[in-house]
Amino acid sequence: MLKESSVSKTLSRHGIDVTVVEQAVKASHAALGRRQKGDGHWVFELEADATIPSEYVLLGHFLDRIDTALEQKIGVYLRRIQGDHGGWPLYQDGRFDLSASVKAYFALKMIGDDVDAPHMRRARAAILQHGGAERSNVFTRIQLALYGEVPWDAVPVMPVELMLLPRKAFFSIWNMSYWSRTVIAPLLILAAYKPLALNPRGVHVQELFKRPPARIKDWIRGPYRSVWGRVFTYLDKALRPIVPHIPRSLHEKAIREAVRFIEKRLSGGGLGAIYPSMANVLMMYRVLGVPDDDPRVVQAWEAVQGLLVEKEDEAYCQPCVSPVWDTALSGLAMLEASSGAGAVQPAETKAALEKAAAWLRDRQILDVKGDWAINAPDLRPGGWAFQYENDYYPDVDDTAVVGMLLHRIDPEKNRVAIERAREWIIGMQSSNGGWGAFDIDNDLEALNHIPFSDHGALLDPPTVDVSARCISFLSQLGHPEDIGVIRKGLDYIRSEQEESGSWFGRWGTNYIYGTWSVLCALNIAGVSHDDPMVQRAVAWLESVQNEDGGWGEDCASYEGAPQGVYKTSLPTQTAWATLGLMAVGRRDSEAVQRGMAYLAQQQDEQGEWHEAPYNAVGFPKVFYLRYHGYKQFFPLMALSRYRNLTSSNSGQVEFGF
Structure with missing residues (x-):
C-alpha cells in the first residue's frame, strides 16, 4: 500500500489530491514498463x-x-x-x-x-x-x-x-x-x-x-x-x-x-x-x-x-496465452500515462510503444482466410488473433483494440494495418448489428440444446462488449462512410440494455465490464451523455459503488447473483467503472473521485495492484478466467485518464477506450 502520509491526503475537501494521482501513475507506468519483453510485447499469466x-x-x-x-x-x-x-x-x-x-x-x-x-x-x-x-x-x-x-x-x-x-x-x-x-x-x-x-x-x-x-x-x-x-x-x-x-x-x-x-x-x-x-x-x-x-x-x-x-x-x-490482447491493452495504458500535461517519460514510452506496434503489425493476419470466411468468402483477412499464432481464428475484439492502439500511436505509419483491420471488422458485422468474437451470425441457438452441449456454449453469437469495441474503433477512425455500420451497431447495443441500466459482459466479469465497454463506445460514437440509456447506466454504476470507493463483482453474477456486487472492491473493476463514468463526462463526480482514491490507496510500493478473484469468463457457468495483467494495466489507464482530463480541464474523452 502507499505510505500512510500519502493515503491520508488522497481525498481533500475538493476531491482527490492530484499529486497522489501523479505518483500512482508514475509508479504504475514504471512497473508496467518493466514487464515489457525485449521484442516489444507484453504477456501475463492467464x-x-x-x-x-x-x-x-x-x-x-x-x-x-x-x-x-x-x-x-x-x-x-x-x-x-x-x-x-x-x-x-x-x-x-x-x-x-x-x-x-x-x-x-x-x-x-x-x-x-x-x-x-x-x-x-x-x-x-x-x-x-x-x-x-x-x-x-x-x-x-x-x-x-x-x-x-x-x-x-x-x-x-x-x-x-x-x-x-x-x-x-x-x-x-x-x-x-x-x-x-x-x-x-x-x-x-x-x-x-x-x-x-x-x-x-x-x-x-x-x-x-x-x-x-x-x-x-x-x-x-x-x-x-x-x-x-x-x-x-x-x-x-x-x-x-x-x-x-x-x-x-x-x-x-x-x-x-x-x-x-x-x-x-x-x-x-x-x-x-x-x-x-x-x-x-x-x-x-x-x-x-x-x-x-x-x-x-x-x-x-x-x-x-x-x-x-x-x-x-x-x-x-493455462487454457491458452494472451500476448496480443495483453500488448494492446498494456500499450493503451502506457500511452495514456505518457500523454497530456503530466506525461510520464513521453520519449522513452514512445520508443517502447513503437516496438510494440511493430510487433503487432508483424502478427496481423493478411494472407489466411480462416474459418470466418465460410460466411464471408469475399472478405479480405485483416485481423489479429489472441495468441502468438492462430491464423485461422483471428477475433474482432483483439483486432479493434489493436487498431485503436495503432491509430493512437501513429495513424500514418500504421495506416495500411489500420485500414485492413477496419475493412475486416466491417465485414464481420452480424445481421442484427452486433459482432461475435470469431464468426458472423453464429447463433443457431437450438444447437446449444444437443446432449453434447450440456455446457450451453457451442455458439459464438454477437455480444455487447465485443460490439462496443468495434463501434469504438470505427468511431475513433471517423470515416463518414462507416456511419451506417456504427448506427446499426448502436441500435443493437440499445436493444440489449438490461432493465437495471447495465449491460451484460460476455468476456469480462460482468455487468461492470459490459457497462464500461458500452459507455466508452457511446461516447466516442457521439451519443449524448444526456441520453436516457446513458443516464440509466450511470445511475446503475453509481448505485453499486462500495463504501470504500471501489467496485467489485462476483463471477456468481453469471449464475443469477446480484449484478455488480462482491464482498470486496477490486482494482480491475474499479478501473472499469471509473473509465466508464469518465467517458460520459463524470470526471468530477463524487463516485469517480472516490474511485480514484481507492485505486491510489490500493497500489503497493512497487506500483502494482493485487487481487485474487477471477475477472473474466470463457463460458458463463462453465469456465472462468483470471487475467493476471488486468489488475496492472486497467488501473493505470483509469488513473492516467483522470489525470489527463484534469490537466486539460475537460470532461471529454477523445478516444473510444
Missing part, C-alpha cells in the same frame, strides 16, 4: 480453474509421457485451490463444481496422493454428495471413458461423419463456434476409435461413483433448458444402433476429412491455440499410430508445453 491442469496430468498418463517432478508441482497447485466445501470451484471462492472436482481428484490420485489423505476424503465425500462422477458433464465423462471408467455409452453420440456435412446442414460443424469446431474435430476421431489410455500406473476412480457405471442406463438426461433438449435426447437414442452400421467407406472418408481439417489448421500455436483442442490432437495422433517423433506430434506437444506456468514450488497449465 489462469483458469482446476480443470486444465488436471487434464494436463491425465493427458500425460494417457500417452505415458509423465514428468514426475512437474506433476508434483501441479499437485501443490491443485491442493492449494481446493475449496472449503471439499471440492474445486470454477473461480476464487466459488461454489462446488462436480466436474472440476472429479478431474482434480483423478489427477491427484494419478500424481500419487493417498485416497485416505484428509483432502482426498473430503473431495470424495463432496463428489458423492453431489451425485457422484456419473453426474459430471460431458467433457468429464469423455475423460473417464478414455480411461475405461465409464462405457462410451456415457457419452452423447457424435459420429465422425459430422465432418462431411455441408454448411447448410443443421448439425454441420460450421454452425458451431471456433472453439467447438477445433475441440470436436479430433474428438470425433477419438470417439470413433474409442481408445483406452495407457495409464501405466493403473489408476482408477471407481470410488467416485454412487452406482457401478456398467449398470447405469440414464447417462444422457436432463435437466433440459428447452423442449429441444428432450427432442435431441430421443434423437441420440435413435442414432446409437444406426452408427455402427454406417458404411465403412463413408466412415473412413469422414476420418480422413477430420484429419485434413485439423492438419490444415495446425501451427506452432497448436490447433486453435487452446488447450482442449491441442490435447485432443495429441491423443488423436496416438490413436492413429503416428509416432511421438513425427514432426506433427513434436509440434503439437511443444505447443502444449508452451502453456505451462512453472514456479519454484507449484505449476499449472
Whole structure:
C-alpha cells in the first residue's frame, strides 16, 4: 500500500489530491514498463480453474509421457485451490463444481496422493454428495471413458461423419463456434476409435461413483433448458444402433476429412491455440499410430508445453496465452500515462510503444482466410488473433483494440494495418448489428440444446462488449462512410440494455465490464451523455459503488447473483467503472473521485495492484478466467485518464477506450 502520509491526503475537501494521482501513475507506468519483453510485447499469466491442469496430468498418463517432478508441482497447485466445501470451484471462492472436482481428484490420485489423505476424503465425500462422477458433464465423462471408467455409452453420440456435412446442414460443424469446431474435430476421431489410455500406473476412480457405471442406463438426461433438449435426447437414442452400421467407406472418408481439417489448421500455436483442442490432437495422433517423433506430434506437444506456468514450488497449465490482447491493452495504458500535461517519460514510452506496434503489425493476419470466411468468402483477412499464432481464428475484439492502439500511436505509419483491420471488422458485422468474437451470425441457438452441449456454449453469437469495441474503433477512425455500420451497431447495443441500466459482459466479469465497454463506445460514437440509456447506466454504476470507493463483482453474477456486487472492491473493476463514468463526462463526480482514491490507496510500493478473484469468463457457468495483467494495466489507464482530463480541464474523452 502507499505510505500512510500519502493515503491520508488522497481525498481533500475538493476531491482527490492530484499529486497522489501523479505518483500512482508514475509508479504504475514504471512497473508496467518493466514487464515489457525485449521484442516489444507484453504477456501475463492467464489462469483458469482446476480443470486444465488436471487434464494436463491425465493427458500425460494417457500417452505415458509423465514428468514426475512437474506433476508434483501441479499437485501443490491443485491442493492449494481446493475449496472449503471439499471440492474445486470454477473461480476464487466459488461454489462446488462436480466436474472440476472429479478431474482434480483423478489427477491427484494419478500424481500419487493417498485416497485416505484428509483432502482426498473430503473431495470424495463432496463428489458423492453431489451425485457422484456419473453426474459430471460431458467433457468429464469423455475423460473417464478414455480411461475405461465409464462405457462410451456415457457419452452423447457424435459420429465422425459430422465432418462431411455441408454448411447448410443443421448439425454441420460450421454452425458451431471456433472453439467447438477445433475441440470436436479430433474428438470425433477419438470417439470413433474409442481408445483406452495407457495409464501405466493403473489408476482408477471407481470410488467416485454412487452406482457401478456398467449398470447405469440414464447417462444422457436432463435437466433440459428447452423442449429441444428432450427432442435431441430421443434423437441420440435413435442414432446409437444406426452408427455402427454406417458404411465403412463413408466412415473412413469422414476420418480422413477430420484429419485434413485439423492438419490444415495446425501451427506452432497448436490447433486453435487452446488447450482442449491441442490435447485432443495429441491423443488423436496416438490413436492413429503416428509416432511421438513425427514432426506433427513434436509440434503439437511443444505447443502444449508452451502453456505451462512453472514456479519454484507449484505449476499449472493455462487454457491458452494472451500476448496480443495483453500488448494492446498494456500499450493503451502506457500511452495514456505518457500523454497530456503530466506525461510520464513521453520519449522513452514512445520508443517502447513503437516496438510494440511493430510487433503487432508483424502478427496481423493478411494472407489466411480462416474459418470466418465460410460466411464471408469475399472478405479480405485483416485481423489479429489472441495468441502468438492462430491464423485461422483471428477475433474482432483483439483486432479493434489493436487498431485503436495503432491509430493512437501513429495513424500514418500504421495506416495500411489500420485500414485492413477496419475493412475486416466491417465485414464481420452480424445481421442484427452486433459482432461475435470469431464468426458472423453464429447463433443457431437450438444447437446449444444437443446432449453434447450440456455446457450451453457451442455458439459464438454477437455480444455487447465485443460490439462496443468495434463501434469504438470505427468511431475513433471517423470515416463518414462507416456511419451506417456504427448506427446499426448502436441500435443493437440499445436493444440489449438490461432493465437495471447495465449491460451484460460476455468476456469480462460482468455487468461492470459490459457497462464500461458500452459507455466508452457511446461516447466516442457521439451519443449524448444526456441520453436516457446513458443516464440509466450511470445511475446503475453509481448505485453499486462500495463504501470504500471501489467496485467489485462476483463471477456468481453469471449464475443469477446480484449484478455488480462482491464482498470486496477490486482494482480491475474499479478501473472499469471509473473509465466508464469518465467517458460520459463524470470526471468530477463524487463516485469517480472516490474511485480514484481507492485505486491510489490500493497500489503497493512497487506500483502494482493485487487481487485474487477471477475477472473474466470463457463460458458463463462453465469456465472462468483470471487475467493476471488486468489488475496492472486497467488501473493505470483509469488513473492516467483522470489525470489527463484534469490537466486539460475537460470532461471529454477523445478516444473510444
